[in-house]
Amino acid sequence: MIDSLRDLLVVSDMDNTLLTAKEGVPACNRATIELFRALGGRFTVATGRPPASIRAALGGTRLSCPAIACGGSVLYDLEADRALEKSFLPLAAAREAVTAVMEQFPDMGVDVMVEEGRVYVVQANRYTQAHLRDEEIGCIMCPLEQVPCNWAKVMFAADPIAILNLQKFARGLHFDGMYFLPTNTIYFEIMPTGVSKAQALRRLCARLDVPMENTVVIGDYYNDIDLMRAAGHAVAVDNAPPEVKLAADEVVASCTSGGVGEYLYSLIKRYT
Known part of the structure; x- marks a missing residue:
């Protein structure tokens, strides 16, 4: 059951969802992430990027909990600068x-x-x-x-x-x-085998003691679909392909228009 922002874990894909490689994170996304965190909400990312690239892309924007990095092969605590879990290929x-x-x-x-x-x-x-x-x-x-x-x-x-x-x-x-x-x-x-963003989300929720039904995933591409299906609520940005939008419970503005910030602000209005 979700009674406040503190009950939620929001997980966003990075490239073409939270940011673009050329333009970075839209200012509205940065501001809303900071507000969401300040009010008690938990926010992190799930991405194919390695931790160093996540840190560089986010700049001064902080996460509330470990990031799902390298496509789910690594759970990484950016604050402590250490890997919590790692999985490897044969x-x-x-x-x-x-x-x-x-x-x-x-x-x-x-x-x-x-x-x-x-x-x-x-x-x-x-x-x-x-x-x-x-x-x-x-x-x-x-x-x-x-x-x-x-x-x-x-x-x-x-x-x-x-x-x-x-x-x-x-x-x-x-x-x-x-x-x-x-x-x-x-x-x-x-x-x-057995490693994905979705499986990493399950492991992260177990660490944080967050029910899967209290998770929200925001994505934009086919490799986000399993992650979206695993979450309690799935959101697609408007620049996503039609199949990804069909897998989502709702669609928000495109990446460059600040769709992630738009959705986080809707949660702030709903739960505060």
Whole structure:
């Protein structure tokens, strides 16, 4: 039962939901997050970004509780600057899968996130370069065999047609302990089996003693749908694809129009 803002946990996707890489977090979102937190509401993010990139994108905007980072592979406490939980890919199988993709798609960009989100660029292209620049992610360039163990996830980056072809190719790849996930029209990822934003939300709620029915998720893309379905209430921003809007209980303004702030303010009016 929700009687006040203190009973709620609001979790927002970041890219194209809370912010854009070019424009950052709209001022109205920043102001409303601060007000929501000051009045007792709990707010955090669920994102494919590593912790360092989350911190850089948020600037001075603080979260109320740990962030769901690296697509759910990491629960990270930004205040304490430490990982609370980490999940990893099976190393031999992940290396085999990446090798197969690189042989089939020699121009594919390949990033590996290790541990709590250190990024190793195995193969660069203009999409990986733009990703690292826009998300303010530091990286290490190295061949695949020199990437350290404990892989949180792998990200492939290319133009939309190449990513669609990669998705078709990946349907014929079968490796225990991992699965493939499209996260953008230009990104395709490998994640550990059983690891997702939705599963990370369940683990976070268990840590915070928050019932799942008291959670709100705000998202914009297909990889947010499972997270939205797991939450007590699902919200989509207006720039989301139609299928994502259909999975939501309600739709708010677009990312650049401050849809997250608009929704948080509606909660403030309802519960204060």
